[in-house]
Amino acid sequence: MIVELADRLKKLPPYLFVEIDNKKRKLADAGHDIISLGIGDPDLPTPKFIIDKMAQAIYEPDNHHYPLQWGVGEFRKQVSTWFKHRFDVDFDFKTEVLTLIGSKEAIGHFPLAVVNPGDVVLVPEPGYPVYNASTLFAGGESYFMPLLEKNKFLPDLDAIPADICKRAKMMFINYPNNPTGATADESFFEKVVAFAKKHQIVVVHDAAYTEVYFDQRPLSIFNVEGARDVAVEFHSLSKTFNMTGWRIGFAVGNAELIAALAKVKENVDSGQFNAIQCAATEALAHSDRVEVRALLDIYRERRDTLVEGLRSAGLDVPMPPATFYVWGHCPQGYDSMTFCGKVLEEAHVVLIPGVGFGPSGRDYFRAAVTVDVQRIKEAIERIKKLTW
Ligand SMILES: Cc1ncc(COP(=O)(O)O)c(C=O)c1O
Structure with a gap:
């Protein structure tokens, strides 16, 4: 070297x-x-109807150019429709929805928009390792919140020391959870939103597994009041439609935070291939197939x-x-x-x-x-x- x-x-x-x-x-x-x-x-x-759409979209010369920065309008519009259908929450596709190159990409990039060197980020453990890595890349410091079985694998927010709450700028949560398989109910999300408002903390809800469930349908953090003031949520088509290799997901939430993430992305990537966004639009439009x-x-x-x-x-x-x-x-x-x-x-x-x-x-x-x-x-x- x-x-x-x-x-x-x-x-x-x-x-x-x-x-x-x-x-x-x-x-x-x-x-x-x-x-x-x-x-x-x-x-x-990946289901055939999605591949068929991709096969069609790939021949469209319009899809061969640089993608639009925030993503294809049709895709973001479909995200907004899907979200309403699935969670009964409205998002303005122009300001509150952003295409992602998979949700990992946003987990990796988002701290660059919010975290200054020395800021604390609240990170669940056990957890997806990228929360800590992206915190470190932004110069932040991870404070690990243990997810214990006795607490149903939810972080105990009351146990976070006052000085950490003061220095914390951001929090990652992830339900349904990797690796524990746990889900979170409305009262937990309410607690998170109240905690974030009290301590002026941005919440990132990694929602990559909301569509892989066996009992009750998992919630979005936006199912609770006030979440739009403090939160963004990252979704993925990877697990829902067996599309891990396609690299497609989306962010929804607070318009200022979405715009801040878009600003970081504008300077490090040029978006996802339009044909993939067309196929993903088809996937979301027919998620009940x-x-x-x-x-x-x-x-x-x-x-x-x-x-x-x-x-x-x-x-x-x-x-x-x-x-x-x-x-x-x-x-x-x-x-x-x-x-x-x-x-x-x-x-x-x-x-x-x-x-x-x-x-x-x-x-x-x-x-x-x-x-x-x-x-x-x-x-x-x-x-x-x-x-x-
Ligand atoms: C908890 C969690 N979040 C995010 C991701 C990233 O998913 P993708 O980038 O494919 O959307 C994964 C992938 O395994 C994961 O387990």
Whole structure:
């Protein structure tokens, strides 16, 4: 390396999955059949009606130019219609809706619009690692809010020290939650909005999993009064329509905050390919189609098979109400690294160690239902043969 790399890269926490990744590769190279319950990436294809629209849109010369900065008007209009239909909330597509290159992109960029060096950002842990990374990239300081089972995996806002509340500029929350699978009710969102107003904090609600649920339909933070004064919400088509590779999502919320995010984006990207936005418009316009609704039945069957199977293997595993993640307890005497290491080595099944999402995940593992029922059953049979 001819120069020393930036300090901000050094501040990133170590990648805790490296050990599991290396073990997995070695076992696969040795010819073992590995069942991965690790990846949060749907295994099923994007529904055909979306691909058909893409095929059509790609031949349109108008779509070959630089995309418009805020995104294709038709897409943003459709977002607004979908939001009304799904959450009964109105957004002005011109000022309150912005196209994203996936929701991760906005999680990565948004702190650059709000956080000054030294500002505190409230970050849930266990949680999606990008909240902390984007905070650090903006020069901010993460204050980690533990998500504990005794609090239904919701942060205890009353436990945040007064000096932290004073220095905090922003808060990330994420429901339905990765990795715990927990959902949040109206009273939690009300509490968050009141807390944000009291301490003058911007709320970012990462809503990437609102459409992957098994019980009650998850809420938007905008279902509670006053949220528009303090919040933005990032949505994604990745999980809803099996479109992780397409890189498409959207932000809604407070017009000033949306404009601030757009300003950052104007200087780092040039938007998402218009043809993808056309296909995404079609997806949102037909989100009630049977093949889209059927995905939830598939995940439900897999979730039930996995949870019941892990329980029959003697593990303590709550039934998640949403997301395609199962957040289970490691057996007594094992932390997540040793348990996941053992399961990989002896059963050739990949589980993700909970500690990789934060210290409060130390005694948990995450399993994703992104393989078919037969493979899940095979994984369970193998795990059942282990002793601990
Ligand atoms: C909690 C959470 N937020 C955001 C994302 C990013 O999704 P995308 O960028 O595909 O919209 C993911 C992806 O796994 C996630 O788990």
